[in-house]
Amino acid sequence: METSEKITGSQLGFLLFTFVVSTNMLTVPGIMAMFGKQDAWMAIVPSALTGLISIWVMTALANRYPGMTIIQYSSKIVGNWLGPLIALNYLYYWFVSIATITMQHTGFISTLLLPRTPSIVASLSFLILCGLAVIAGIEVIARCNEFISILILVFLIPLLILTAGEANPAAIKPVLGNGLLPVLQSTVSPAGGFMNQLFILGWLLPYLNQPKKARKVSVIALAGIAVLISFIVMLTIMVLGPLTGKLTYAFLSVIQYIGIAGSFERLEALAVSMWVMGCFVKVAVSLFILCLSVSQLFKLRNYRQFVFPITLFSLIGSVWIFKNGSELLNYLAFTFPLLAFFNQSFLPLSLLAIDTIKRRVEHLRLQ
Template sequence: MRASVQPSDKISGYQISLLFFTFIVSTLILSVPGIMVAFAKQNAWLSILPASLTGLVNIYVLTTLSKRYPGRSIMQYLTAICGKWAGKAVGAFFTYYLFFFISSTVNEHARFLNNVLLMNTPSLVLIITLLLLCGFAVLAGVETIGRCNEVIVLIIVMMLIPIFVFSIRDGDFARLSPVLAEGLVPVIKGAIVPSAWMSQFFFLGWFLPHLNEKPQQIRKKLLAALIGIVVLIMAIDALTIMMFGPITPRMNFAFLNVIKYTGIIGPLERLEAIAIMIWILGIFIKVSMLLYMFCISAAQLLGTNNHRRTIVPITLLSIVGSVWIFKNAAEFQGWITYTYPILALFTQSFLPLLLLAIDTIKARLLSH
């Protein structure tokens, strides 16, 4: 069954590219640099290059599948590729994966704010507040989220520029050397965790049906977004290493510490407020997108295209999941360092490639 995409649900390739820039960068810039340095040491800034290959592959795979099944989300062409029952099973797995993903992201959001700003605020209040706002965004539609993100990306970029300008003076370029002294193996190890983030272009499968242009025309814009992410992460990693060197892996939010130690004379002396604002703006877009995909998946799994009916129960379910998913910060850190990269490799990289391979084989067999 094809999705009944309303005209108001159409967004441009430019907007989708910006959405995925925010989606990936929002949590990557604060959570991952310290982990990359733990594995790749002073060469961690190079690790984002091999990590970006998963994003490159997913852009090709998802746009190719969207071209073959125009107007359909990945949940809908699963049955066309895998058959009714296998398609439903994979669709159920994707839906559960989204539930787990949104729960872990919102849980991380609450933990971050509890650590750096609202120490005495119950995490449940932070979780409910974010998910309610995102629920209203999903109710407003994809176009609203896309337009809102255009402004948010501009704000984020304008906030990052002074951070780089004023913090680079405190950095030591000598900490970036020697380059590749131990070969490529540490760089590859450092690429494993960020590759999970770069493969999040997998979620294009839910947004490309809303594209108001042909899927093959969006590839250049998505590649531009990918390049923007790579350049930004390279800069953040290099700056973090220049400032903290070997102690970087001990920091849960390494880039936040860079911002804290960046001092400007006058009213802008405490720049961590900028980091918090970047986080909140970015996480709002990311969770709104996740909540939208979760609602779409649940609705289409149940055989209906009216995802708005699922917004309230899905939001409530996400609140419960966000509260109970991790017991403490150590459990979350272990998951994000070791478990999530493996799960992402399977779900976000292997399964889309498998779908494309099956669809290609079936098409060739039918042509003969």
């Protein structure tokens, strides 16, 4: 697949960083603590290992099928019958993902800032902005995200420093007081699923201008994500203690607390800014991937012609899939990890295993 759009290695790393950190920064600490209690922060280590596996699998497949996305080379690996079925499965996965993130975003904004604004209005304005970014192309999204990623870090690092001043290390003791099982349960929650979101490399690597840097850049991004999320979860537990697992936006509560107790007020405005910017990038990239997948499934060159109808369907999905915030939270805590494991880990690993077997059989046949 030849494309005129190209992104650099650093842009790819920043895209991975924002894509993973954006929505998980505020929600993951609460969900992890729900399972892992005071030891939830330890689950980052096994979760990061799953991210390493995703990077290795997606870069290995990209090296074998240069210039192709997972939608394209899946048909070459498993044939013209199973390949389109895998593509259809990913279309469904990305559609649900966009609807889920949009509902998360709308619920967050409605709860914190605009309680009287109809959710459909907030979702529509948000998706229109993301759709315009997709029409501009992945190169424009990547350039925009460079600034957004740096801005998120500029906002986040001072907040972490202020949080550290209010942290109580005794809150994470006793270490492994409930055994290893709660930590493992926390690992297979979205804490494990979000690391596997690095599988978006299956769609972004064909746009990388220096493919040889893919693995190095991805590993650096994963390391930064793991360290940052680990600090956020640990500090959240140190400040809120057992209350962490009962809050939907646990880290937001921490920011509100340090804003009241410290010398600065209304620091949650920074959290809202980071959330909105991060969600914009995440939905824009997801929408781009979905439109690209549709065009490649039906062997059409221009993915931009699908942006408007898919954006409209995503708006409907954000209202229709989940009836309320409780259903969304249950989905994120219990259903999403299984869906993420199947789509982000099992399918790519299966494709790599099948391709490896086929190549070895072909090699033996030629000998």
